[in-house]
Amino acid sequence: MRDLLPYIKPHKRLLAGAIIFLFFNNFTAMFIPTLTARLINVGVANQDMTYIYQTCGLMLTVAVLGGLSSIVSAILASKASAGVARDLREAVFTKAQTYSLTDFKTVGTASMITRCTNDINIIQRSGMMFLRILLPAPIMTIVGLTLAFRTNVQMACFFIAVIVFFGIMAYLIGKKAIPLFQMIQRKMDRLTYVLREGITGVRVIRAFNREAFERNRFVEACDDYRDVAIKTGRVFAILLPFLFLILDLSVASVIWFGGIQVTNGSMEIGSIFALIEYLTIILFCCVMAVMGFMEIPRALSSIGRINEILNLTPEINDDTDALPQSELRGTLEFKNVSFMYANAEEPVLSHISFTSKPGQTTAIIGGTGSGKSTIANLIPYFYQFQEGEILLNGIDIRKYPQKALRERIGFIPQKAFLFRGTIESNIRFGKEDATMEEIIASAKVAQAHDFIEGLEDGYESYVAQAGSNLSGGQKQRVAIARALVKKPEVYVFDDSFSALDFKTDSMLRKALKSQIKESSLIIVAQRISTIMDADQILVLDDGKLVGVGRHEELMESCKVYQQIAATQLSEKELKRKEDHNHE
Numbered sequence: 001m002r003d004l005l006p007y008i009k010p011h012k013r014l015l016a017g018a019i020i021f022l023f024f025n026n027f028t029a030m031f032i033p034t035l036t037a038r039l040i041n042v043g044v045a046n047q048d049m050t051y052i053y054q055t056c057g058l059m060l061t062v063a064v065l066g067g068l069s070s071i072v073s074a075i076l077a078s079k080a081s082a083g084v085a086r087d088l089r090e091a092v093f094t095k096a097q098t099y100s101l102t103d104f105k106t107v108g109t110a111s112m113i114t115r116c117t118n119d120i121n122i123i124q125r126s127g128m129m130f131l132r133i134l135l136p137a138p139i140m141t142i143v144g145l146t147l148a149f150r151t152n153v154q155m156a157c158f159f160i161a162v163i164v165f166f167g168i169m170a171y172l173i174g175k176k177a178i179p180l181f182q183m184i185q186r187k188m189d190r191l192t193y194v195l196r197e198g199i200t201g202v203r204v205i206r207a208f209n210r211e212a213f214e215r216n217r218f219v220e221a222c223d224d225y226r227d228v229a230i231k232t233g234r235v236f237a238i239l240l241p242f243l244f245l246i247l248d249l250s251v252a253s254v255i256w257f258g259g260i261q262v263t264n265g266s267m268e269i270g271s272i273f274a275l276i277e278y279l280t281i282i283l284f285c286c287v288m289a290v291m292g293f294m295e296i297p298r299a300l301s302s303i304g305r306i307n308e309i310l311n312l313t314p315e316i317n318d319d320t321d322a323l324p325q326s327e328l329r330g331t332l333e334f335k336n337v338s339f340m341y342a343n344a345e346e347p348v349l350s351h352i353s354f355t356s357k358p359g360q361t362t363a364i365i366g367g368t369g370s371g372k373s374t375i376a377n378l379i380p381y382f383y384q385f386q387e388g389e390i391l392l393n394g395i396d397i398r399k400y401p402q403k404a405l406r407e408r409i410g411f412i413p414q415k416a417f418l419f420r421g422t423i424e425s426n427i428r429f430g431k432e433d434a435t436m437e438e439i440i441a442s443a444k445v446a447q448a449h450d451f452i453e454g455l456e457d458g459y460e461s462y463v464a465q466a467g468s469n470l471s472g473g474q475k476q477r478v479a480i481a482r483a484l485v486k487k488p489e490v491y492v493f494d495d496s497f498s499a500l501d502f503k504t505d506s507m508l509r510k511a512l513k514s515q516i517k518e519s520s521l522i523i524v525a526q527r528i529s530t531i532m533d534a535d536q537i538l539v540l541d542d543g544k545l546v547g548v549g550r551h552e553e554l555m556e557s558c559k560v561y562q563q564i565a566a567t568q569l570s571e572k573e574l575k576r577k578e579d580h581n582h583e
Ligand SMILES: Nc1ncnc2c1ncn2[C@@H]1O[C@H](COP(=O)(O)OP(=O)(O)OP(=O)(O)O)[C@@H](O)[C@H]1O
Pocket: 341, 342, 344, 348, 366, 367, 368, 369, 370, 371, 372, 373, 374, 375
């Protein structure tokens, strides 16, 4: 709870206002029974019409003021709790941006979304409940009891007994309900990730006719959620009528015993009305407090889940804010790097060493799962590696502030991801202050300019969520232009050419060559034809470097490379290359 204070503090004025108006409202509510008693005991008993009119007028004024203060308090409370929720969402999102890819895996993307939406909603609602119900309940009870003691001591003692009974019942029911609330949140997490997979994977589901299977999986998750929700609902279904039954029985007891006392002449009739109202207000507050208490475990669990995100120490932290200085530019070196994914049993990369100099193209090739993308992902320091060093311009990448490091790297992921907006805004993502000329120049190198110009609105053309209105190759080219506009020191193409046809692939590489004179180019590729002209080719097999050299050298010396070449290149191409070598 203490962790939430920094998010509550900026809204303290609204909160203070909400509390002040709320207390005013509650006190007016408590004043009305006192006026009722006076009206009956004095006005009605003495048939004093002036007194009756005056008291009725006063009651009306108090009721109107009470109503108005209740409205103002509710508005201020909802503003404050919505503000806290907004700030929490911003904090969660900002924190998530500092996570490494392993950290994301630890929390889980679906759980992250539920926490940012559902859990913060729960905190917001609970905050309102705390302000409107839980906070005033003990004060109203104390004030009500004090007034009841002043009216009739015996009755006030009876009230205390009823409140204690209430408390015991609430404790017993709460014990049963709390685990259910915690379970309901876990079920919501599951529901979210099944839903997410079912929607994002809709094309694959349809292509494999797995709609029924996926529907069953989703229905199962819904059923699970429903079952726990029903159990929780059952607790409330019993709880509420039960609490109101206690309230009604208590009121009946006050009328019964109060009636006897009035008959004895030890109490005035108006006091019975006042006592009934005190009791009703106190017990109503207790009912609401019990309901509020039921929310507390749910809110605490949500607060815990949010704190888990906010307090998670990212796997990768900036070592220093000072930017390391170097004479070099665009030199990348792997020195004996080994890497193992979290919870994996074996390293996926073992003792990888290579150097890539400015103007040089370094290609990485190997079988599926050999660790090519993992190397690409280590360059921008997306993962913490366990052994060895990765040096950019002679300085360990762990010494760079992450922002400074990534500013120097143009990363094009295997699967191009575009944001909703325009083609221009997606390219500008690489460099916020890029001029239109720079954007067009990058698009030209990325072989994207012609297709963009062919669109109705050119660079202003609309890009749907995740770029779903563009083809794979178009998306990939826009993603490449986005990296090019940055003019980074190291380009990392993680199998980014596979969505392009051979002609575009070759034209793009040719255009790139002219662009990257001062930068290193790292290309992860599946096709040998993409990397045949690279200055050095790294051949990976099961996370180990089994060959380094140019195409011709590897064709002579590296078995794995020869096998890849044999499966991809036609005999004519192989022969032509061989002849070319002998010349
Ligand atoms: N986030 C991850 N967590 C755990 N293991 C992973 C993760 N990503 C990849 N791996 C594992 O690491 C190994 C290397 O994966 P990587 O993606 O680097 O291979 P790759 O050579 O790029 O394969 P491909 O050509 O199929 O893309 C694989 O065995 C894969 O299962």
